[in-house]
Amino acid sequence: MTHAFAELDGSTLFYLALYVATMVLHVVFMQYTFAGTIVVAVAAVRRRFAPGAQRDIVALVARDWLPMAVSAAITAGIAPLLFVQLVYQQAFYTANLLLFNRWMAILPVLIAAIYAMYLVKAKHVDDARVRFHRIVRPAAAVATAVLVAYVALAFVENHLVSLAPAKWTEMYANRQSMLTSPDVWVRLAMWAVASLPVFAACAAWQLRLGACGADDADRTTASRALAVIALAGLVGDLVAAAAYGAIAPAFRAAAQGEALATGVALLGVALAVFAWASVLRARVLARTMLVLAGVGSLATIAGMTVVREAMRIAALSGTSSAPHAPPASGGFALFVLFALIGIAVIAWIVREVARALARGELVSDRG
């Protein structure tokens, strides 16, 4: 057993810990977005070909909240974007430069994806224009899913390129991409399936809180749908991880090396499987089970994020791109101060809104 983190000094570990913590936050919102677009696209296509189908409350919630989720994913992504540049500067920049157009494309793609999300949830046309229902909405829903998947693909490729310093020269000289490598696709599939239980856990809470005017009947229908989505994702996650381990020895080694993190991740899967199986049986979005499902998913994300770093450290140690802390710089106290103020203010906002809503109808379908 090797401990990738043991070779790092305290300062590097400190920045790496901040990276991991903020990355976990990014992953939560990113996975909600990723899976949400898939759910919405599948629902829109189904509806297109089976117009009589009853309303799909899960897809409605996802569709309603996707713009917010993607904004949160982007905002959350900025912090790991900062810390990755501090700890793995050379590897991250080099990968960005080698991907070039494929990497820079994520920005126009995301802009298009977000406007497509607004189109999918456009309200005024719900009853009026048939053409919108039959063509525009499903097309926009599918486009959103494809565009968001592209962003994920670019991040996966960028990450894997950054882990392969020995290939950089050749990749540059021959304009190679990693898209022909199965690693990229299996890893992307792993992220995609792993996003399903995260989405299910968040959407379940939203429905419990009455999002999109959900009532008890909606919740009963949704409990089955969400449990199926989550369980499929959890099983798929194990299969994808096994497949990735089989083709990528580095991933296998990292998972074995960080036994604790891997154990936490697997325990998270087990917890979530238990919780969702019980939801499936009881057909209620019970509070306890949703807490368990959420904690389980968080544990999986945290464990896998640590394993992900172990894999990166192993790939880069001994090269000129080995992880290292940035030079000491003032301002940490300022950051801590504003982080505390920020958390307090956001908590206040949530409380104020919750109070106001408790007085009136719960969640509007505006926005």
Next chain:
Amino acid sequence: MTEPSDLLPNLYPVNDYGPVMKGLAIGGLGIFHVFLAQFAIGGGFLMWWLEWLGQTGREPLARKLIDSVFRVLILLSFVTGALTGVGMWLTSIQVSAQTIGLMVDSFHWVWATEWIFFWLEIAAGYAFYRYGDRLPGRTRLALLGIYSIAGFGSLFWINGILSWQLTPGAWIANHDVWAGFFNPTFWPSLIFRTIVCGVLAALGAAIVINAMGEFTRAERERLIHRISVFMLPMIAMPLVAAWYLAAMPADSRGWIMGGSMVMTLFVSISAGGSALIGGYAVIALWRQKQYMNGATATLLAAIAFGATGAGEFIREGARKPYSVREVLFSNAITPAQVASLREHGVTAQNPYPLRDEADYPTAQLRKGRLVYRSLCSVCHTISGANALDALMGGWTVDQKRMNVAMLQWTEGFMPPFAGNAEELEALIQYLAWENAGRPPAWRESNDPATISQIKMWLDRAGTLPAPKAQAAFAAEESR
């Protein structure tokens, strides 16, 4: 602290942008980003103020207007504003990874703090957007206040880092993050941008008011007169601009104030456009209480866009030859490295070969291309924007050798040549070969007399950048 000597030349692969100059990429995106972000910040304050007017009964139409403007604000600023912001970052990596790396290393806690402000902005903004219609007045006002202050906060933080690039001030000596942050151009730059935020918000709101169609003519007039207050601070612009210029390094100032035609043109566009908008705001809107229709507002917004664009180009351009003044040249060479690169060469160590090696008939041409890629390509192309073909195609070969050897004398906004004499000759041959249309055969030039002549010019030029090189030379002469 990253010492400049820690940065290696040729650390990163270089992409070819074809006819587009790299600086244009960042400048072009920068215009959109700055325009949208400043509109969003000013818009926040405008909404906040309108909400107050509405709640205190001073402006009965405020509520209706806020709901419409805020929609535009959210759609534009959340989506395009935030993403072009990330885009600026990623583009900076593409244009000069060393520069952004140095910035991130030096100011990471400032950036981390800015990140908190982003969260406040989206939390307050989204809460208002989604639930504003059902929140009590006090909470609405508070949310708009948080949104505005958070937006302004992000401008505050980034302004310190960007102005540091031009005037790092005392940071150079002590590497103290606050000395760098509150640098000599921090305040004029912040005040200038803040004024622009107000102007853009007022113009944007005027467009929305005209487009809404729900207000009567008289109501529109009243609203437009109200929001025009946000344009009045433009009166102070000339003063702030003068302050900014005074705080700038003398050579940068000289360059934009006539030293470079292009830069001077940008300054004129920026100043002329601002004068036009400011004059209209003060005289027509405020004094004469005239009505601004949608077309006028759109036209003024377009002019403001042009002026903002010119302003961003000035900001990017005025730093030359540095990307961080005194610390790092635009081509990612540090002033301290020049002397050693003169000796050992800039092509000696480069993990990234040419992608089209086979196209070059000789090793010398390949070397010349590598020199071009490392030292010139960040500011020039061969035959596109700021093309070397056009700039030196008409020169004699000796003229080329001398002017490139004495690069910082040829134009003070170029860094000193950071390679050895053989590399310089290879570069000249490569440029001539390109100029000749890349013929399949090319004679190697290896006359020792040429090399020693180039050496002499390089020695004469010195390894210091302008204007230090000239000063050192003058001091030498007078001795």
